[in-house]
Amino acid sequence: MTLKVFGHTSPDTDSTGSPxxxxxxxxxxxxxxxxxxxxxxxxxxxxxxxxxxxxxxxxIIADVTADDSCVVVDTNNPAExxxxxNQANVVQIIDHHKLTGGLETRGPIDITIKPxxxxxxxxxxxxxxxxxxxxxxxxxxxxxxxxxxxxxxRSPTTTQQDRDLxxxxxxxxxxxxxxxxxxxxxxxxDVSAFSDGELIRMDSKEYAVDGTKFRVSVxxxxxxxxxxxxxxxxxxxxGTVAAEDGVDxxxxxVIDILNEEATLFVPNALVKDVxxxxxxxxxxxxxxxxxxxxxxxxxxxxxxKV
Amino acid sequence: MTLKVFGHTSPDTDSTGSPxxxxxxxxxxxxxxxxxxxxxxxxxxxxxxxxxxxxxxxxIIADVTADDSCVVVDTNNPAExxxxxNQANVVQIIDHHKLTGGLETRGPIDITIKPxxxxxxxxxxxxxxxxxxxxxxxxxxxxxxxxxxxxxxRSPTTTQQDRDLxxxxxxxxxxxxxxxxxxxxxxxxDVSAFSDGELIRMDSKEYAVDGTKFRVSVxxxxxxxxxxxxxxxxxxxxGTVAAEDGVDxxxxxVIDILNEEATLFVPNALVKDVxxxxxxxxxxxxxxxxxxxxxxxxxxxxxxKV
Numbered sequence: 001m002t003l004k005v006f007g008h009t010s011p012d013t014d015s016t017g018s019p020x021x022x023x024x025x026x027x028x029x030x031x032x033x034x035x036x037x038x039x040x041x042x043x044x045x046x047x048x049x050x051x052x053x054x055x056x057x058x059x060i061i062a063d064v065t066a067d068d069s070c071v072v073v074d075t076n077n078p079a080e081x082x083x084x085x086n087q088a089n090v091v092q093i094i095d096h097h098k099l100t101g102g103l104e105t106r107g108p109i110d111i112t113i114k115p116x117x118x119x120x121x122x123x124x125x126x127x128x129x130x131x132x133x134x135x136x137x138x139x140x141x142x143x144x145x146x147x148x149x150x151x152x153x154r155s156p157t158t159t160q161q162d163r164d165l166x167x168x169x170x171x172x173x174x175x176x177x178x179x180x181x182x183x184x185x186x187x188x189x190d191v192s193a194f195s196d197g198e199l200i201r202m203d204s205k206e207y208a209v210d211g212t213k214f215r216v217s218v219x220x221x222x223x224x225x226x227x228x229x230x231x232x233x234x235x236x237x238x239g240t241v242a243a244e245d246g247v248d249x250x251x252x253x254v255i256d257i258l259n260e261e262a263t264l265f266v267p268n269a270l271v272k273d274v275x276x277x278x279x280x281x282x283x284x285x286x287x288x289x290x291x292x293x294x295x296x297x298x299x300x301x302x303x304x305k306v
Numbered sequence: 307m308t309l310k311v312f313g314h315t316s317p318d319t320d321s322t323g324s325p326x327x328x329x330x331x332x333x334x335x336x337x338x339x340x341x342x343x344x345x346x347x348x349x350x351x352x353x354x355x356x357x358x359x360x361x362x363x364x365x366i367i368a369d370v371t372a373d374d375s376c377v378v379v380d381t382n383n384p385a386e387x388x389x390x391x392n393q394a395n396v397v398q399i400i401d402h403h404k405l406t407g408g409l410e411t412r413g414p415i416d417i418t419i420k421p422x423x424x425x426x427x428x429x430x431x432x433x434x435x436x437x438x439x440x441x442x443x444x445x446x447x448x449x450x451x452x453x454x455x456x457x458x459x460r461s462p463t464t465t466q467q468d469r470d471l472x473x474x475x476x477x478x479x480x481x482x483x484x485x486x487x488x489x490x491x492x493x494x495x496d497v498s499a500f501s502d503g504e505l506i507r508m509d510s511k512e513y514a515v516d517g518t519k520f521r522v523s524v525x526x527x528x529x530x531x532x533x534x535x536x537x538x539x540x541x542x543x544x545g546t547v548a549a550e551d552g553v554d555x556x557x558x559x560v561i562d563i564l565n566e567e568a569t570l571f572v573p574n575a576l577v578k579d580v581x582x583x584x585x586x587x588x589x590x591x592x593x594x595x596x597x598x599x600x601x602x603x604x605x606x607x608x609x610x611k612v
Contacts, residue, residue, distance in 0.1 A: 098411045105405040107608050111419035302413050 003034040003091065004064065005071040007119075008080035010203050011038050013148035013184070015074045016046035017141035018119040020055060022073060022094065024138050025123065029130045034071065037061045039082060043202055045148060048187035053140035064088040074119040078102040079206045094122055097297060117157040120145035121165055136173060143169040143177075144184060151220060151257045152181040157298045182222075185257055189221040196230065196237035200250060205296065212306045213247040218296050220255040224263060227254050228287075231265075235286065238267050249274075255294055262293035262300075270306070277305040309340040309397065310370065311377040313425075314386035316509050317344050319454035319490070321380045322352035323447035324425040326361060328379060328400065330444050331429065335436045340377065343367045345388060349508050351454060354493035359446035370394040380425040384408040385512045400428055403603060423461060423468040426451035430471055442479060449475040449483075450490060457526060457563045458487040463604045488528070491563055495529040502536065502543035506556060511602065518612045519553040524602050526561040530569065533560050534593075537571075541592065544573050555580075561600055568599035568606075576612070583611040 005023045007015025019036035026034035036058040042050065050057055063082040064070055069089040076093055077100040078085055086104050093103075093111045096119055114122050120142045124131050134142070146166040150158040153166075170177040191199055204217040219227055227234070238250045251274065252265040264279075266272050266286050275281040278300075281288045293299050311329045313321025325342035332340035342364040348356065356363055369388040370376055375395040382399055383406040384391055392410050399409075399417045402425055420428050426448045430437050440448070452472040456464040459472075476483040497505055510523040525533055533540070544556040557580065558571040570585075572578050572592050581587040584606075587594045599605050 093405075096414050098413050099399075099409055099415070099417065101410045102407045103405055104407045107404050108402050108419065108421040108603060109405070110421060111405065111417060113414065113417035115414040115416060297414060 001033070001069055003032060003069050003071055004037045004061070005034050005073060006037040006039055006061070007072075007074035008077070008205075009039040010080070010201065010205070011040050011042040011046055012203055013043075013046045013049050014119050014145040016042045016058070017049060017145040018073045018094070018123060019058065019071075021120055021123055021134075021138055021141050021145075022071060024134070025127055025130070026071070029127070029133060035059075039080075043188065044190050044193075045184050045188035048184060049141065049144040049148075052183075053137040053144070055137065055141070072103075073123075076100055076103050076113065077205070094119055094126070096122060098301070116159050117155060117162040118146045118149040121159075121162045124165055125161075139169050139173055143173065143175075143180075147177070147181045147184060148188075151255075151294060152178065152185075154257060154260055155294045155298075157295050185220075185222040189223040189226060191219070191221070191226060196234050197241055197244075199227070199230075199234065200237060200241045200252060201245075204250075205301075206245075206247060207301055207304065209304045209306050212249065214304065215242065215245055215247045215250045216253075216296055216300060216304075217250060218253045218255050218262075218300075220257055222257050224254050224256045228263065231287070235265060235267050238265060251300075253290075253293070253296070253300065257294075260292060260294055262290045264288050264290060274304065274306060278303040307339070307375055309338060309375050309377055310343045310367070311340050311379060312343040312345055312367070313378075313380035314383070314511075315345040316386070316507065316511070317346050317348040317352055318509055319349075319352045319355050320425050320451040322348045322364070323355060323451040324379045324400070324429060325364065325377075327426055327429055327440075327444055327447050327451075328377060330440075331433055331436070332377070335433070335439060341365075345386075349494065350496050350499075351490050351494035354490060355447065355450040355454075358489075359443040359450070361443065361447070378409075379429075382406055382409050382419065383511070400425055400432070402428060404607070422465050423463040424452045424455040427465075427468045427471055431467075445475050445479055449479065449481075449486075453483070453487045453490060454494075457561075457600060458484065458491075460563060460566055461600045461604070463601050491526075491528040495527040495532060497525070497527070497532060502540050503547055503550075505533070505536075505540065506543060506547045506558060507551075510556075511607075512551075512553060513607055513610065515610045515612050518555065520610070521548065521551055521553045521556045522559075522602055522606060522610075523556060524559045524561050524568075524606070526563055528563050530560050530562045534569065537593070541571055541573050544571060557606075559596075559599070559602070559606065563600075566598060566600055568596045570594050570596060580610065580612060584609040 005019040023034040023036040026032040038058045038060045064084045066087045071092040073094045076095045095113045200217050242250045253262045255262050272283045275283050311325040329340040329342040332338040344364045344366045370390045372393045377398040379400045382401045401419045506523050548556045559568045561568050578589045581589050
């Protein structure tokens with residue numbers, strides 16, 4: 001039986017590349033047939049990475065059933081997984097996020113969660129000496145996942161292990177790490193083709209704080225002005241998206257990768273309160289800049305207060 | 307800050323020994339001060355093991371708070387952990403049970419769950435070459451945990467890795483594995499000092515099936531007759547315990563380690579139904595023998611139907 005390997009429903013580079021890496025490992029090294037799948041359309045950076053390293057876009061699946069055996073990577077949050085996930089036969093989880101609760105497995109399975117910046121780094125550890133057998137396109141995916149999740153080592157989630165591995169892979173591939181990262185980030189910043197709703201949902205996770213349901217959306221970009229030029233229509237769409245998705249409030253953070261700061265959209269008093277209580281910010285208008293805030297996982301989510 | 311390392315609220319040998327093993331590893335090898343704690347009174351086998359290898363009984367703690375940093379071993383089920391667990395700072399989880407859902411962590415942490423028979427075996431893997439530094443009492447605990455959780459390799463949860471490690475440790479310690487296992491199981495079978503309620507709660511886990519809340523209690527013994535001689539009063543106590551603990555039904559399985567079978571107490575039509583639907587059993591009286599059933603984790607819980 002072929003395992004389905006997938007990440008979360010907002011496929012960024014790690015959630016697109018890691019399933020391909022692990023499906024390669026399972027199929028080629030462990031003789032366990034496996035196929036990478038996607039739970040949504042990859043973002044522009046992930047599409048660029050697939051094209052660069054010669055991969056077709058994996059099939060997008062809408063749900064899983066009790067007949068599916070699955071490996072879940074880069075999430076353990078059922079809100080970011082198909083509706084049928086707790087009926088499916090989940091055989092392995094590899095992740096680097098907080099334990100969310102809610103995901104159940106039929107029996108004891110293999111779970112590895114580590115506080116590293118990138119799922120692909122954990123996979124490299126799990127492969128042990130077999131990592132030497134990775135062909136160049138798999139190495140390229142792994143490097144891309146690390147550069148993406150660490151924002152080229154700028155994110156506070158970056159560990160020495162992520163950094164050392166990325167530099168090693170770039171060396172083995174003979175490519176200029178910084179030039180390649182700049183190409184990836186430029187691809188991510190090209191958001192002109194997306195509607196406001198698509199932008200807001202592109203890299204977005206639901207989290208509840210004391211009963212208030214948030215959709216926490218981030219847009220990591222080297223060109224924040226492209227997004228901020230659309231402020232008025234994005235601001236208006238925050239309420240529409242919240243209503244459509246059944247959450248109380250969308251929090252939209254535009255992450256300026258190069259200047260290492262976030263700009264939070266402040267459409268109402270609730271978000272003003274959140275900004276002040278969570279980040280000690282002084283909010284004047286409908287935007288507030290949060291210096292040094294780059295990571296939803298390490299900085300935004302753990303700080304959220306209502 | 308000293309980490310508190312603990313297992314679940316019904317401390318058997320693995321849940322008593324593994325915290326001591328991991329506290330040794332963290333303190334002595336990783337220079338991270340750590341202390342083993344207990345969440346309840348260890349069973350007679352675990353007490354025998356502590357005494358045999360020269361350990362004082364770890365302190366029993368009632369709860370944890372937001373000020374505590376903890377390592378949780380041998381469970382990931384909040385129903386088996388202190389009420390304050392989701393407020394505490396859980397920094398690591400090492401376990402071999404199904405993912406239950408419900409446990410949350412503040413941020414990404416280190417989680418290793420493997421489908422091995424014993425938590426201590428996973429710890430041996432995680433130690434890598436440092437496992438060679440284990441002093442004899444720690445090796446003795448590790449051996450005891452494996453023999454207990456595998457019922458000396460009779461349980462279907464047993465993997466080759468558990469078995470190989472136990473045989474290696476017995477060799478290094480120069481002890482007769484089978485003779486030592488027999489002593490452990492005799493200690494576990496000596497249940498005369500316990501009240502019916504204590505017996506029923508001694509090795510017990512709560513699980514819900516389609517909204518019905520069960521307390522699934524097992525008594526592993528080499529002398530099942532000692533328990534079955536108390537059938538009438540135990541049968542009467544099942545309802546009392548269920549009412550006191552807020553579950554719908556207690557399922558009491560007496561596991562005959564040597565004959566590799568379980569005897570399930572059948573106090574009413576609900577349990578008769580469960581026995582028939584879950585195990586294909588034909589129930590005549592108020593007890594039913596389930597040949598080959600030894601493991602709650604691998605055989606009982608995954609089969610439960612109402």
